Amino acid sequence: MRRSSLLLAFLASLATTLAQGTLTASLDYGTFAGAYSLKYNISYYQKIPFGAPPTGQNRFRAPQPPLPITNGTYNSTQTFDYCPQRTVNGTEDCLYLGLYGRPWSTGQPLRPVVVVFFGGAFIEGGGSFSIPPAGYPVLNASSANDFIFVYPNYRVNAFGFLPGKQIAEDAASDLNPGLLDQQAALQWTHSYIAHFGGDRTNVSIWGQSAGAGSVVAQVIANGGRTEPKLFTKALASSPFWPKTYAYAAPQAQAIYDALAALANCTGPHSLRCLKRVDVQTLRTAALAISGSHTSNTSSYTWAPVLDGAFLQRPLSIATARGEVNIDAGWGMYNLHEGENFIPPGLQNATDTGSPPFNASLASFEGWLKGYLPGLSAQNLQRAQHLYPSLGSAENLPVYNTTYVRAGLIYRDTVLACPALWMARASHSTAYLGEYTIAPARHGSDTIWWNQVNAIQQSGPADGLNHTLYAGYTGAFASFFQTGDPNAHKLTAASVPGVPALNPTGEEFVIESTGFANVGVARLEARCAFWRSVGGEIPI
Numbered sequence: 001m002r003r004s005s006l007l008l009a010f011l012a013s014l015a016t017t018l019a020q021g022t023l024t025a026s027l028d029y030g031t032f033a034g035a036y037s038l039k040y041n042i043s044y045y046q047k048i049p050f051g052a053p054p055t056g057q058n059r060f061r062a063p064q065p066p067l068p069i070t071n072g073t074y075n076s077t078q079t080f081d082y083c084p085q086r087t088v089n090g091t092e093d094c095l096y097l098g099l100y101g102r103p104w105s106t107g108q109p110l111r112p113v114v115v116v117f118f119g120g121a122f123i124e125g126g127g128s129f130s131i132p133p134a135g136y137p138v139l140n141a142s143s144a145n146d147f148i149f150v151y152p153n154y155r156v157n158a159f160g161f162l163p164g165k166q167i168a169e170d171a172a173s174d175l176n177p178g179l180l181d182q183q184a185a186l187q188w189t190h191s192y193i194a195h196f197g198g199d200r201t202n203v204s205i206w207g208q209s210a211g212a213g214s215v216v217a218q219v220i221a222n223g224g225r226t227e228p229k230l231f232t233k234a235l236a237s238s239p240f241w242p243k244t245y246a247y248a249a250p251q252a253q254a255i256y257d258a259l260a261a262l263a264n265c266t267g268p269h270s271l272r273c274l275k276r277v278d279v280q281t282l283r284t285a286a287l288a289i290s291g292s293h294t295s296n297t298s299s300y301t302w303a304p305v306l307d308g309a310f311l312q313r314p315l316s317i318a319t320a321r322g323e324v325n326i327d328a329g330w331g332m333y334n335l336h337e338g339e340n341f342i343p344p345g346l347q348n349a350t351d352t353g354s355p356p357f358n359a360s361l362a363s364f365e366g367w368l369k370g371y372l373p374g375l376s377a378q379n380l381q382r383a384q385h386l387y388p389s390l391g392s393a394e395n396l397p398v399y400n401t402t403y404v405r406a407g408l409i410y411r412d413t414v415l416a417c418p419a420l421w422m423a424r425a426s427h428s429t430a431y432l433g434e435y436t437i438a439p440a441r442h443g444s445d446t447i448w449w450n451q452v453n454a455i456q457q458s459g460p461a462d463g464l465n466h467t468l469y470a471g472y473t474g475a476f477a478s479f480f481q482t483g484d485p486n487a488h489k490l491t492a493a494s495v496p497g498v499p500a501l502n503p504t505g506e507e508f509v510i511e512s513t514g515f516a517n518v519g520v521a522r523l524e525a526r527c528a529f530w531r532s533v534g535g536e537i538p539i
């Protein structure tokens with residue numbers, strides 16, 4: 001009697017809550033009000049602080065614990081601003097995250113969790129979502145899916161990645177604060193996600209582009225021994241992993257010095273000055289420095305640096321040594337995505353760009369030397385041999401232009417090999433995949449899973465697009481839900497699924513006509529070469 005009346009009271013209050021569309025979560029530093037969307041059948045909290053504002057002395061510093069909220073319930077049904085960056089002013093007080101999942105109430109089983117890092121070359125982007133949220137096509141691919149997505153912000157450009165010896169020497173500053181923001185969001189998830197129905201022992205991380213570069217960074221963080229374990233599975237969609245210098249290497253120190261000069265903060269107290277300078281001055285200076293680096297000299301602008309603690313070794317070495325924080329890893333890349341990052345003039349008969357490039361062999365060789373200035377003449381020759389002027393690659397029967405050739409070199413060094421290395425280093429299971437649907441450029445793949453898009457539901461229910469959405473996006477969802485991309489396979493048994501890299505030596509290929517499993521022995525050989533010269537790049 002007593003139990004059933006309690007249950008009735010509980011159901012009544014739940015019904016009221018759902019009818020009003022509000023939900024609350026009480027954490028030890030504040031109470032947060034989220035909401036329920038009947039249209040998308042999700043509960044969501046769009047804005048929760050996970051760190052103190054990184055302003056004043058906290059600029060360039062690892063995130064500090066969030067401030068207690070003492071003036072009532074915090075409105076978590078509002079979006080949050082970008083951190084300061086290229087296209088928008090943003091605001092320095094930007095350490096917030098949002099989360100959503102299927103409705104859940106206390107007492108129901110805890111669900112798997114996916115923490116997603118945004119992309120934007122480590123210079124721009126943001127984690128705030130509106131409704132329907134980013135990633136919804138993944139959750140909604142099947143009713144078997146029941147996991148929580150967490151979308152944190154992290155600092156970018158000078159605010160998130162200022163290198164230099166001055167930073168290392170200062171007790172109130174830290175190298176790679178943008179990566180430490182991500183780690184703090186993972187620690188927040190570990191501490192609090194159970195209040196939202198999430199299982200902290202069942203966490204995946206995911207991202208695209210620099211978001212996937214962030215995944216790679218978290219995977220090799222702390223020598224691969226992060227304690228407590230913050231996640232066990234990782235999916236990296238086109239991991240952007242540019243050259244990684246030691247924090248005080250000349251190339252890295254030059255960036256600190258350039259910022260100090262542009263902000264009029266040179267001299268022995270430059271860091272004290274940089275901490276006080278107006279946010280717009282820093283933003284403008286950070287932007288000028290980004291623009292000063294071309295593909296010819298170096299693709300490095302604001303990016304992770306080796307700091308001796310969080311990032312101890314270059315990716316090519318850490319992964320070779322198996323120093324990773326994951327049991328299951330899945331790397332994805334796109335066939336032509338390297339072409340997004342190389343000089344467009346490489347496809348022209350003549351070019352008027354600055355510096356000029358054209359389709360000639362001499363121009364290609366000039367680009368290669370400028371892109372990889374540390375590579376010895378002998379290794380430049382070996383690279384040209386591995387990528388001949390008339391050649392082919394997995395899923396590319398033939399190429400004969402310097403543009404595609406240069407694009408493949410860039411793709412392998414910055415995107416595909418990092419994807420392969422991360423996956424291969426996983427403690428238990430590894431998957432690799434290639435997206436080849438034209439134009440297969442950087443970001444072409446996101447159409448199937450990032451935002452709700454007509455293409456995901458277009459054509460007849462048994463048609464190609466439904467198959468592509470079910471087979472591709474559904475495999476991501478299955479990986480997040482179970483750790484295995486095939487456990488909840490949504491396509492017919494005759495349709496190829498995602499092969500385990502071990503022992504098949506094959507990757508999952510998304511094609512314009514469906515799916516295939518293709519051997520990657522040649523990619524492995526090319527990446528083995530890049531790994532062998534990793535110190536000269538450096539990667």
Ligand SMILES: *[C@@H]1O[C@H](CO)[C@@H](O)[C@H](O)[C@H]1NC(C)=O
Pocket residue numbers: 041102103146
């Ligand atoms: C909403 O999601 C819950 C949890 O997965 C499920 O039980 C319920 O059937 C869904 N409701 C609708 C209307 O789809």
Ligand SMILES: *[C@@H]1O[C@H](CO)[C@@H](O)[C@H](O)[C@H]1NC(C)=O
Pocket residue numbers: 071072073074
């Ligand atoms: C609490 O204080 C903050 C900062 O002044 C304010 O933005 C917010 O609206 C306040 N919340 C409530 C519930 O009064």
Ligand SMILES: *[C@@H]1O[C@H](CO)[C@@H](O)[C@H](O)[C@H]1NC(C)=O
Pocket residue numbers: 075076077078079
């Ligand atoms: C929370 O903020 C949103 C966006 O500004 C607003 O629409 C909503 O009314 C606010 N909720 C409460 C309870 O104040």
Ligand SMILES: *[C@@H]1O[C@H](CO)[C@@H](O)[C@H](O)[C@H]1NC(C)=O
Pocket residue numbers: 089280
């Ligand atoms: C950005 O900040 C600058 C300087 O404070 C201001 O002039 C400008 O209007 C701001 N732009 C936007 C879009 O808010």
Ligand SMILES: *[C@@H]1O[C@H](CO)[C@@H](O)[C@H](O)[C@H]1NC(C)=O
Pocket residue numbers: 132140141452457
């Ligand atoms: C979510 O999935 C359901 C069931 O397949 C489908 O009817 C609905 O259109 C999907 N919603 C969106 C926004 O794609």
Ligand SMILES: *[C@@H]1O[C@H](CO)[C@@H](O)[C@H](O)[C@H]1NC(C)=O
Pocket residue numbers: 262263264281
């Ligand atoms: C730096 O100093 C120079 C010379 O005094 C001045 O022209 C410039 O505006 C200053 N720049 C900033 C960002 O304060």
Ligand SMILES: *[C@@H]1O[C@H](CO)[C@@H](O)[C@H](O)[C@H]1NC(C)=O
Pocket residue numbers: 343344345347348350351352353
């Ligand atoms: C030549 O290269 C420039 C960029 O350097 C580009 O804007 C232009 O469209 C190219 N022309 C052709 C015909 O590809």
Ligand SMILES: *[C@@H]1O[C@H](CO)[C@@H](O)[C@H](O)[C@H]1NC(C)=O
Pocket residue numbers: 349350351356357358359360362363366
């Ligand atoms: C193409 O680039 C090469 C190397 O920079 C240069 O020597 C050559 O003159 C260029 N050709 C044309 C047609 O612009």
Ligand SMILES: *[C@@H]1O[C@H](CO)[C@@H](O)[C@H](O)[C@H]1NC(C)=O
Pocket residue numbers: 398399400
């Ligand atoms: C390059 O290959 C394309 C087909 O892929 C062909 O049409 C073209 O003639 C070839 N060009 C050269 C210079 O071999």
Ligand SMILES: *[C@@H]1O[C@H](CO)[C@@H](O)[C@H](O)[C@H]1NC(C)=O
Pocket residue numbers: 455458459460463465
């Ligand atoms: C399938 O998706 C593609 C985009 O990849 C789109 O161009 C095409 O129109 C869609 N097909 C149908 C039948 O809707």
Ligand SMILES: *[C@@H]1O[C@H](CO)[C@@H](O)[C@H](O)[C@H]1NC(C)=O
Pocket residue numbers: 111112201202232481482483
């Ligand atoms: C995560 O949860 C799913 C669903 O309950 C389960 O199938 C899977 O084995 C769990 N994975 C781990 C690593 O606990």
Ligand SMILES: CC(=O)N[C@H]1CO[C@H](CO)[C@@H](O)[C@@H]1O
Pocket residue numbers: 296297355356357366367369370371373
């Ligand atoms: C077109 C161009 O400027 N190419 C240069 C790229 O960088 C290398 C190495 O510094 C130079 O040799 C090329 O001339």
